[in-house]
Amino acid sequence: MSILVVGSVAYDTVETPFGRAERVLGGSASFFAVAASFFSPVRLVGVVGKDFGEEQLAAFRGRPIDLEGLERMEGKTFHWQGRYSLDLNSRDTICTDLNVFEFFKPKIPARYRRSEVVFLGNIDPVLQRQVLEQVDEPRVVACDTMNFWIHGKPAELKETLKRVQILLVNDTEARELSGEWNLVKAARAIRAMGPRTLVVKKGEHGVLLFGDEGIFAAPAYPLERVFDPTGAGDTFAGGFLGYLAGVGDHSDANLRRAVVMGSALASFCVEAFSLDRLLRLSRPEIDERYRRFQELTRFDSL
Amino acid sequence: MSILVVGSVAYDTVETPFGRAERVLGGSASFFAVAASFFSPVRLVGVVGKDFGEEQLAAFRGRPIDLEGLERMEGKTFHWQGRYSLDLNSRDTICTDLNVFEFFKPKIPARYRRSEVVFLGNIDPVLQRQVLEQVDEPRVVACDTMNFWIHGKPAELKETLKRVQILLVNDTEARELSGEWNLVKAARAIRAMGPRTLVVKKGEHGVLLFGDEGIFAAPAYPLERVFDPTGAGDTFAGGFLGYLAGVGDHSDANLRRAVVMGSALASFCVEAFSLDRLLRLSRPEIDERYRRFQELTRFDSL
Numbered sequence: 001m002s003i004l005v006v007g008s009v010a011y012d013t014v015e016t017p018f019g020r021a022e023r024v025l026g027g028s029a030s031f032f033a034v035a036a037s038f039f040s041p042v043r044l045v046g047v048v049g050k051d052f053g054e055e056q057l058a059a060f061r062g063r064p065i066d067l068e069g070l071e072r073m074e075g076k077t078f079h080w081q082g083r084y085s086l087d088l089n090s091r092d093t094i095c096t097d098l099n100v101f102e103f104f105k106p107k108i109p110a111r112y113r114r115s116e117v118v119f120l121g122n123i124d125p126v127l128q129r130q131v132l133e134q135v136d137e138p139r140v141v142a143c144d145t146m147n148f149w150i151h152g153k154p155a156e157l158k159e160t161l162k163r164v165q166i167l168l169v170n171d172t173e174a175r176e177l178s179g180e181w182n183l184v185k186a187a188r189a190i191r192a193m194g195p196r197t198l199v200v201k202k203g204e205h206g207v208l209l210f211g212d213e214g215i216f217a218a219p220a221y222p223l224e225r226v227f228d229p230t231g232a233g234d235t236f237a238g239g240f241l242g243y244l245a246g247v248g249d250h251s252d253a254n255l256r257r258a259v260v261m262g263s264a265l266a267s268f269c270v271e272a273f274s275l276d277r278l279l280r281l282s283r284p285e286i287d288e289r290y291r292r293f294q295e296l297t298r299f300d301s302l
Numbered sequence: 303m304s305i306l307v308v309g310s311v312a313y314d315t316v317e318t319p320f321g322r323a324e325r326v327l328g329g330s331a332s333f334f335a336v337a338a339s340f341f342s343p344v345r346l347v348g349v350v351g352k353d354f355g356e357e358q359l360a361a362f363r364g365r366p367i368d369l370e371g372l373e374r375m376e377g378k379t380f381h382w383q384g385r386y387s388l389d390l391n392s393r394d395t396i397c398t399d400l401n402v403f404e405f406f407k408p409k410i411p412a413r414y415r416r417s418e419v420v421f422l423g424n425i426d427p428v429l430q431r432q433v434l435e436q437v438d439e440p441r442v443v444a445c446d447t448m449n450f451w452i453h454g455k456p457a458e459l460k461e462t463l464k465r466v467q468i469l470l471v472n473d474t475e476a477r478e479l480s481g482e483w484n485l486v487k488a489a490r491a492i493r494a495m496g497p498r499t500l501v502v503k504k505g506e507h508g509v510l511l512f513g514d515e516g517i518f519a520a521p522a523y524p525l526e527r528v529f530d531p532t533g534a535g536d537t538f539a540g541g542f543l544g545y546l547a548g549v550g551d552h553s554d555a556n557l558r559r560a561v562v563m564g565s566a567l568a569s570f571c572v573e574a575f576s577l578d579r580l581l582r583l584s585r586p587e588i589d590e591r592y593r594r595f596q597e598l599t600r601f602d603s604l
Binding site: 302 | 388486487507508510516517518520524525526555559561589592597601
């Protein structure tokens with residue numbers, strides 16, 4: 001199945017305790033698309049400026065990523081600059097230059113209308129709904145959001161969530177969206193808003209999946225060196241949804257496999273700046289890390 | 303195999319958002335002993351005051367917990383008072399009255415000399431070593447500690463750790479003991495100090511086990527209602543070490559089972575004040591929760 005992803009394509013300037021990367025490829029849709037493309041064809045909808053050229057596009061070339069939906073607009077590409085703390089557990093945004101992204105109105109090419117899986121990246125919930133209005137009823141709609149929309153457009157977000165089957169958020173967002181501190185209660189409240197499946201990302205503490213068949217808990221892969229956490233959540237989403245689209249159904253067993261696959265992809269993402277590690281990643285490496293997750297979590301019956 | 307546990311037996315006064323418990327049974331050795339006693343005989347070494355009577359001892363009666371080593375001293379029993387935050391994720395200590403615990407010098411009864419498994423609760427590392435000097439070489443020495451000793455008696459603690467096979471600490475303590483933020487690096491540094499097996503407790507985020515055969519990650523059981531977290535770590539340790547002593551060897555497979563068993567016990571502990579839930583817990587309930595951990599974490603091969 002094809003995945004349609006709508007989100008940001010950006011330049012990132014990132015400082016970590018280990019170094020600095022200047023105006024490298026970033027944006028939620030970029031990480032998502034490359035991660036998902038290991039498992040299924042991806043159709044990318046986003047916007048870049050005139051400063052975004054063939055060199056940057058090279059990251060997507062040679063992969064099953066359709067770029068017809070990547071609009072090129074007069075102006076400059078979205079640029080985010082951030083600095084991580086010594087422990088990499090928090091970051092300060094130094095600047096956010098929305099540039100052309102400020103005027104982003106997702107236009108879905110006719111060829112994309114029949115996408116079976118749609119991923120609504122973290123954009124205005126009004127725009128997220130406009131995307132859904134431009135596609136035939138997809139089999140799966142998955143969605144990301146953030147505190148900015150949870151507090152800024154709560155009613156609009158709730159409208160969007162009614163049409164979403166899978167919501168992916170981090171633990172703080174789950175708590176703020178539901179108004180519940182306890183994640184089990186938060187999940188119940190959020191699932192009543194629409195998404196039957198809720199994925200709660202907890203960073204270094206792993207992922208919780210809440211679905212019709214109960215809860216699944218996966219750890220994060222214990223890495224000796226995390227180099228740059230930027231994009232890990234979007235990479236998780238790409239691996240998760242790409243895997244689901246690739247296998248073609250979202251049974252409980254496949255949802256669980258997809259969580260592990262997303263976690264595996266994310267564990268590679270953080271090993272280098274930008275998409276660097278993802279771009280030199282091979283499917284055998286991914287499958288090997290999946291097996292390591294099995295080794296990491298297995299225990300026997302009594 | 304018998305487990306010898308040395309630690310505190312105390313009165314706790316606890317305030318949570320859900321209520322208040324006044325001078326109820328607490329202390330690391332109390333939680334540990336009751337949890338471990340589901341799996342193997344326990345020998346308790348600690349000290350209480352004259353205000354600790356048959357009513358309090360009732361918690362230990364009818365279980366395979368030997369109380370010959372529980373000294374009764376002139377004075378009052380150790381009393382801790384704490385108040386939890388609304389989210390239960392932090393707590394303030396309101397008072398710590400050490401009372402007779404201030405003068406605690408562990409005296410190991412002759413009958414306890416041949417304990418195959420020894421658990422050194424969170425006490426002065428000098429006292430921990432004095433315990434080891436009073437027993438024949440045990441098969442397994444496990445140990446807990448805290449920031450107070452990590453910073454206050456680092457050299458003494460390191461002497462003790464040379465004689466320890468299993469160290470159980472929380473993630474903050476692992477970081478402070480090793481001076482490494484990254485837990486994989488922290489584990490390597492700590493394992494070089496002596497303990498071949500390191501168990502890192504991460505509260506609601508579960509447990510990491512570092513051993514000769516790699517890393518094992520277990521989640522915490524997702525509870526809808528955490529009533530009182532007091533004693534969860536000690537209960538984990540009791541379930542973990544009790545299970546290991548019960549099966550009699552600490553192979554990698556058994557260490558993993560023991561982590562899950564400890565997590566299962568801890569998930570019951572937090573459902574009520576003090577040892578209340580543990581005292582009305584049955585072995586079938588424990589085994590049922592173990593199976594739920596399997597359900598929570600299982601995923602299939604690709």
